[in-house]
Amino acid sequence: MTYCVGMLLDTGLVFLSDSRTSAGVDQIGTFRKTTVFEQPGERVLVLQTSGNLAVSQSVMSILRERLQSGGESPNLMNVHSMFDAARCVGDALREVHRHDAEALRSFAVEFNTALVLGGQIAGETPRLFSIYAAGNFIEATPDNTYFQIGESKYGKPIIDRVIRRSSSLNQAAKCALISMDSTIRSNLSVGLPLDLVMIRRDQLRVARHVTIGDDNAYFSGIRATWSEALRHAFAQLPEPDWLTAGA
């Protein structure tokens, strides 16, 4: 399983992903799910992947091959808009589907994958996309602050409660880590290390790319503090008087 979240704020973008891959409980691996495509000062794109690892790795291989082949055909480093970049990813996904879907079907393996693509290309504002297995996609509008892929439910409530477009990048990173903490606690197939990428609007480069393992003091600190703060806040809530009142 996987948990990835990408957030679009007024001041930039934040991406967080885990790195655990499981094909059964006796086959657990570490695979990074975040890839950065960057030409500093001109464009910066971040792609997060979830679902069938063979599918998402094939998509990444195709995207990289198209970069290396150069030429006129569209690739992530020569397209003029994030919309066209999302189409590149969708096209690569459809190529994998044409090549593999029937074989997967004959083994009753689902062609399941989902991607988040975000970033900024010179001349545009930062944009964020959620790309489906069929290669189609949706874009975050002013009403949407984030997209999640993978094991999204455990970590969703806290994002909904605290993050707005006006939140700072550091607030968004903090919230993404709290959201990841709730997910890791609930689903064994989501695990460290984490990849955190932060992009400041109009810098057109990665502002910060941090790999967070067990030894990350900040993450360990806020996990413990958050647990304690939740328990404290819960204890402070008034208790119902139903049992003492009428029963």
Add this chain to the structure above:
Amino acid sequence: MTYCVGMLLDTGLVFLSDSRTSAGVDQIGTFRKTTVFEQPGERVLVLQTSGNLAVSQSVMSILRERLQSGGESPNLMNVHSMFDAARCVGDALREVHRHDAEALRSFAVEFNTALVLGGQIAGETPRLFSIYAAGNFIEATPDNTYFQIGESKYGKPIIDRVIRRSSSLNQAAKCALISMDSTIRSNLSVGLPLDLVMIRRDQLRVARHVTIGDDNAYFSGIRATWSEALRHAFAQLPEPDWLTAGA
């Protein structure tokens, strides 16, 4: 969709369920998902249902018919243990499966249902079961404090963080309501009114059965206070200094 949670504490049992049923977004209904079987002083059982409404209603009808027919055959009011009560429910489920599963399959409708059964029968301690669509079931052991059915993920992290077997019934009820709040905010197909049932150990009767609607001052109060407390606790967490530090 549905969200139900049943909790087994040292001092008794707490059950909370929503009441929204949806067969498409244009077909939303209110159906209670909690049923109490009680003979005060002798036994008290609570059954929560989720999944296909036609299946769970058929199960309830069969269980009620067996009560009314009386006689020697096992029913929820004459079995001598909660284990046998769970078997009664499983048997009713299998009867529905025999009658309906093939017809459902021909319409590609899944025979999906899940139930939580808890309570106490004189001579036993309180017990809690999670019953699957196949009619088999598991029981909470000292390591398990709760079972959820339906849309369980949004509301799971808070229960894991704050509830132990030693929690009071009022704490458990408060936590169940907070867990429900997170679920209602994230999934439109989970909705009010709620059914909250509390059972004190060895009382062998319902201590409290509250129906909680929009107008319930306690629930409205803790929803607002909890949101505010979470935002406050989040704001108090230290922010990462990654962006200011090195980027």
